[in-house]
Amino acid sequence: MRKTWLSAARHTLTVVMIGSLFGPSWERAALLASCFLGAWFAPALMAQTVRVDATPGHAANSFIPTQTLGAGIDRLPTGATDKLFVDATLKQVLSAGWQPVSYRQNTELHVEAWHWNPEGSWSDPAGRGYFTGAAAPGSGPIRHSYGYPLPHRGFTRNEGTETSGYSRLTDGNPDSYWKSNPYLTHAFTGEEDSLHPQWVVVDLAANREINAIRIDWADPYARRYLVQYWTGEDPIKKPTKGTWQTFPAGLVTDGRGGKVTLQLASEPLSVQFLRIWMTESSNTCDTHGSADPRNCVGYAIRELYAGTTSADHSFHDLMRHTPDQDQTTTFCSSVDPWHESSDLDQKAGDQVGLDLFFTSGVTRGLPAMVPVAMLYATPEDSAAEIAYLERRGYPISYVEMGEEPDGQYMLPEDYGALYLQWAAALHRVNPKLKLGGPVFQGVNQDIEVWPDGRGQVSWTGRFLDYLKSRGRLSDLAFFSFEHYPFEPCKNAWSNLYDEPKLVANIVRVWREDGVPPDVPLFITESNIDWQSAENSVDIFAALWLADYVGAFLSAGGNALYYFHYLPVGFHPGCNQSPGMFGMFTVDANLQIQQYTSQYFASQMINLDWVEPGDGLHRVFPASSDLSDPAGHCLVTAYALLRPDHQWSLLLVNRDQENEQRLQIAFYDSAAGAKGAFSGKVNVTTFGSEQYQWHPLPTGGHADPDGPVVRSSVSANAGTVYALPKASITVLKGAVTFLPTADKVRPK
Numbered sequence: 001m002r003k004t005w006l007s008a009a010r011h012t013l014t015v016v017m018i019g020s021l022f023g024p025s026w027e028r029a030a031l032l033a034s035c036f037l038g039a040w041f042a043p044a045l046m047a048q049t050v051r052v053d054a055t056p057g058h059a060a061n062s063f064i065p066t067q068t069l070g071a072g073i074d075r076l077p078t079g080a081t082d083k084l085f086v087d088a089t090l091k092q093v094l095s096a097g098w099q100p101v102s103y104r105q106n107t108e109l110h111v112e113a114w115h116w117n118p119e120g121s122w123s124d125p126a127g128r129g130y131f132t133g134a135a136a137p138g139s140g141p142i143r144h145s146y147g148y149p150l151p152h153r154g155f156t157r158n159e160g161t162e163t164s165g166y167s168r169l170t171d172g173n174p175d176s177y178w179k180s181n182p183y184l185t186h187a188f189t190g191e192e193d194s195l196h197p198q199w200v201v202v203d204l205a206a207n208r209e210i211n212a213i214r215i216d217w218a219d220p221y222a223r224r225y226l227v228q229y230w231t232g233e234d235p236i237k238k239p240t241k242g243t244w245q246t247f248p249a250g251l252v253t254d255g256r257g258g259k260v261t262l263q264l265a266s267e268p269l270s271v272q273f274l275r276i277w278m279t280e281s282s283n284t285c286d287t288h289g290s291a292d293p294r295n296c297v298g299y300a301i302r303e304l305y306a307g308t309t310s311a312d313h314s315f316h317d318l319m320r321h322t323p324d325q326d327q328t329t330t331f332c333s334s335v336d337p338w339h340e341s342s343d344l345d346q347k348a349g350d351q352v353g354l355d356l357f358f359t360s361g362v363t364r365g366l367p368a369m370v371p372v373a374m375l376y377a378t379p380e381d382s383a384a385e386i387a388y389l390e391r392r393g394y395p396i397s398y399v400e401m402g403e404e405p406d407g408q409y410m411l412p413e414d415y416g417a418l419y420l421q422w423a424a425a426l427h428r429v430n431p432k433l434k435l436g437g438p439v440f441q442g443v444n445q446d447i448e449v450w451p452d453g454r455g456q457v458s459w460t461g462r463f464l465d466y467l468k469s470r471g472r473l474s475d476l477a478f479f480s481f482e483h484y485p486f487e488p489c490k491n492a493w494s495n496l497y498d499e500p501k502l503v504a505n506i507v508r509v510w511r512e513d514g515v516p517p518d519v520p521l522f523i524t525e526s527n528i529d530w531q532s533a534e535n536s537v538d539i540f541a542a543l544w545l546a547d548y549v550g551a552f553l554s555a556g557g558n559a560l561y562y563f564h565y566l567p568v569g570f571h572p573g574c575n576q577s578p579g580m581f582g583m584f585t586v587d588a589n590l591q592i593q594q595y596t597s598q599y600f601a602s603q604m605i606n607l608d609w610v611e612p613g614d615g616l617h618r619v620f621p622a623s624s625d626l627s628d629p630a631g632h633c634l635v636t637a638y639a640l641l642r643p644d645h646q647w648s649l650l651l652v653n654r655d656q657e658n659e660q661r662l663q664i665a666f667y668d669s670a671a672g673a674k675g676a677f678s679g680k681v682n683v684t685t686f687g688s689e690q691y692q693w694h695p696l697p698t699g700g701h702a703d704p705d706g707p708v709v710r711s712s713v714s715a716n717a718g719t720v721y722a723l724p725k726a727s728i729t730v731l732k733g734a735v736t737f738l739p740t741a742d743k744v745r746p747k
Contacts, residue, residue: 048662050651052639053621054735055669059641060554061619065610066366067397068558069549071098071565072525073362075106075349081144083590084566085352085360092592093565094364096583096599097606100397101363102524102561105371107351108403111155111165112147113339114373116354116385123292128340130294135384137391141355148343150376152300154178154200154332156325159407159441164348167330169200169304172321177218179286180278180298181334181418183378187297189417194279196414198299201235202274202306203329208318209268212309214261215276218287218300221257224280226250227264230273236331236409239450240457244275257282261315268308276301288338298336331409337376354385358394362565367397369524369561371439372426374402374418375410379425386429399426400480400524401437406447412438412459413452416466423475434477438463439524442484444502446509460513478558479515480522481506483548488531489574491540496654497632499544500551507555520558527563532581533573537700538693539726542597542686546652546728549605550638553619562602567592570699577695585701597693600686600706601728608684608730609650615643622649626660635660635723642732647677649731653687653723660723666735675737676717685709687727 063069076084083089107114117133131148149165156167168176180198182188189196204210213227227250232242247264278299285296307318319328358368370389372382389396401422405415415438426433438460440447447459456462467473485502486495507521515521528536528544535541545562552560567584583599584592610617622637638650653660666675686708693702713719715733723729 048624048626048635048660050622050624050635050637050649050662050664052637052647052649052664052666053669054639054641054647054666054675054737057670058621059618060621061556063553063558063617063619064614065606065612065617066099066614068553068560069098069606069610070100070102070369070559070561072102072104072561072563073352073357073565074104074563075351076566077349077568078346080568080590081350081352081356085356085362089567089590089592090361092584093362093567096602097612098562098565098602099364099606100366100368100559100561101565102369102400103352103357103371104525104563105351105373105400105403106349107147108373108375109159109407110147110149110348111153111158111335111376112149112345112348113337113376114145114147114351116145116351116373117142117388118145120381120384122341124288129288129292129338130378130381131339132378132381133384133388135387135391137388141359142353143356144353145351146344146346147348147351148339149345150335150337150339151343152177152179152336152338154330154335156327156329156331158331158409159404166324166327167332169301169330169332170319170321170327171323172303172327173323174216174302177300177302178332179218179300179336179338180332181336182294182297183421184334184414184417185281185297187293188421191417193281196417198278198333200276200301200304200333201331202304202319203236203331204272204274204306204318205329207270207272209308210271210274210306210318211265211268212261212263212307212315213274214259214305214315214317216259216302216304217255217257218302219257219284220282220286220296220298220300221255221284222252222276222278222280222299223255223282224278225252225255226275226277227252227262228275228277229269229271230275235273235275235450240448244277244450255282257284261309263309274306294336294338304330334410334414335376337378354389354394355392358389358392365395367395369398369400370396371400371403372422374422375405375408379422382422383425383429386426386433390430396433398434398436398478398522400439401435403439404441404482405438406443406459407441411449412463413466416463420467420470420472420475423472427475436476436478436480436522438480440481442482442526442530444485444506446513458513460510460515464514473516476519478520478522479510480524481510483523483526483560484528484530486529488529488533491529491533491535493540493656494632496540496544496547499547500636503548503552503557504555507552507557521556522558523552523560525561525563527581531573532571532579534577534579534693534695534700536579536581536598537596537702539597539688539691542601542691542728543652543654543726545598545601546605546650547636550636550650550652554621554638576697578697578699585699594702594705596702597691600691600708604684604686604708604728604730605650608732609638609640609648611642611644613643617642624662626662628655635662645734646732647735651723651729651731653725653727653729656688656726658725661720662723663718663720664731666737668737671737672739673737674740675735677715677719677731677733678736679715679734681713681715681719681731681733683711683713683721684730685724685727687724689724689727
């Protein structure tokens with residue numbers, strides 16, 4: 001049972017007395033913690049209260065909606081672009097109120113080269129090599145663009161693609177090979193190759209007895225390298241839960257290339273993961289010839305074999321060699337972006353043409369965030385992309401560099417080396433471009449990698465150190481990452497209580513890793529999790545979205561982009577209950593049928609809570625004293641002082657079963673005043689009474705499906721506001737402050 005009124009009164013008297021002993025700073029800390037301590041701080045004469053620290057100097061953040069509250073457009077299914085970029089659909093999309101748009105670059109997740117412009121030139125006139133899109137507008141506007149899977153890939157799978165493609169390291173074809181990225185060599189970094197070791201990792205799926213390895217080198221091969229085994233858990237997923245140990249005979253200092261069999265130990269060792277760590281190249285040219293210096297740097301391997309040798313020196317291979325996902329899994333440090341025109345794959349989806357993106361109306365004419373391919377591209381191609389956009393006169397807000405290097409298992413120093421090369425090329429086009437990254441996957445804690453020579457494991461910390469040590473930290477104009485807080489198929493209503501803490505924590509993590517205070521933090525892609533299911537379309541999704549937006553801005557975040565802006569239909573979900581990323585259900589022809597819960601939440605955030613436009617909004621700390629017996633904060637509150645001088649509160653009642661009734665108290669400690677809404681207060685509510693999702697194995701539908709409920713009250717200090725169960729409410733109106741002797745107020 002919840003604490004009784006008498007118990008709450010006792011606790012309030014306690015906080016007043018302790019506050020008088022420890023001073024107003026302690027009082028404020030207690031107040032801000034109140035949501036997590038339940039009714040301990042509940043006022044003596046009321047059951048529940050939302051308190052707003054309205055002291056002018058205590059604003060937690062400020063933002064402008066047209067720069068801060070945006071949405072993202074990603075690669076679309078083949079054939080979807082022409083169906084979605086039509087006036088009727090875009091009108092519905094824009095009605096949700098999201099403002100700036102981020103163009104998501106999906107090809108790098110699939111180890112593909114992105115031809116942002118189908119017109120351009122190849123480094124080899126035969127239609128192969130390194131492609132550079134045309135910087136000058138050509139025969140017509142760019143409406144579609146596609147990816148080209150890289151033929152020298154070394155990934156069997158990664159965090160972007162678990163079901164397509166395969167590694168050339170274990171494909172059974174001696175004519176194919178993995179090759180590392182030439183832009184990570186001395187010829188392009190200006191640094192010793194040993195500072196950017198390239199590597200391949202083999203996962204044998206289970207512990208196997210190993211004492212030998214066979215490497216079929218291509219050119220260029222490694223002259224100096226280590227063959228190692230892992231002592232702990234998964235080195236890819238848990239890179240700090242173990243160490244790499246070099247086999248007794250695993251050091252090679254005079255590699256000669258060709259097919260080499262190495263006796264690594266006299267007796268077999270039980271290992272699952274192997275690593276080849278390469279630090280010196282032969283700099284001999286690959287099968288593409290010597291005309292292009294990029295063909296003659298880095299490392300290349302045709303095929304890998306691991307197993308044992310018998311007394312007669314026969315080699316017994318334990319690996320699977322197939323051109324599909326059934327092969328023995330391999331991972332790699334980087335991939336050469338060399339490819340051919342025949343590698344085009346339109347089935348993987350359509351990266352919306354940049355001309356269509358900017359002229360369709362979806363950007364509202366606002367400056368848009370655009371990406372450049374970096375992990376699997378060239379600086380010249382990215383510079384040409386920006387030059388093209390500027391020649392067209394399209395407004396650019398920010399440029400994101402690459403996509404999810406953590407999901408590609410790239411070490412931070414390698415990403416940093418590419419980042420600086422690309423930054424130099426892009427700033428030659430326009431020195432005023434605002435560049436940023438790393439565009440992390442959605443994570444809830446610090447990203448860790450294998451320790452460097454100093455024992456440092458923080459990806460972000462090492463990336464920032466790389467830029468700082470070269471005097472180039474100023475090239476990082478913003479720090480971007482994604483936010484997918486929950487693991488697919490493991491969501492429960494109780495996850496909803498975690499969101500404010502999760503998003504606030506990751507903001508804290510990046511700052512503690514060393515992201516400077518003047519470098520803004522952007523969440524450039526976000527939703528509940530990375531595999532849409534029923535909870536992405538039921539009322540849970542709406543409440544999560546409101547909590548996420550309010551908590552991120554309250555924590556000091558600078559901009560966020562909702563994903564996915566355009567409707568793309570249902571995806572397979574959990575327990576035979578499909579869902580979708582987005583605000584609409586659609587038919588087989590991608591025509592909008594219904595709104596989902598996140599559409600209504602989006603409108604309440606963008607059109608009710610904030611004042612639409614380019615006015616400055618100030619975010620103030622707000623807290624609720626209502627919790628359940630498990631300590632979950634049942635009502636969260638996010639307070640704004642809008643440019644129209646109205647106070648606006650976004651309130652989320654996360655109680656599935658019960659309406660909550662509460663009062664609102666504002667405090668200005670600088671003026672020694674207490675305030676309350678007075679006069680007309682506009683009330684907008686949306687929740688489980690207005691929306692109910694009915695799942696089906698093939699999709700589902702909402703009934704009722706809105707609308708939001710709008711009303712108004714004539715308010716004063718004693719007004720009690722009712723929050724329906726499982727709902728979002730926005731209160732908006734004027735606040736009157738009066739002097740007070742109340743000691744329990746934020747400072």
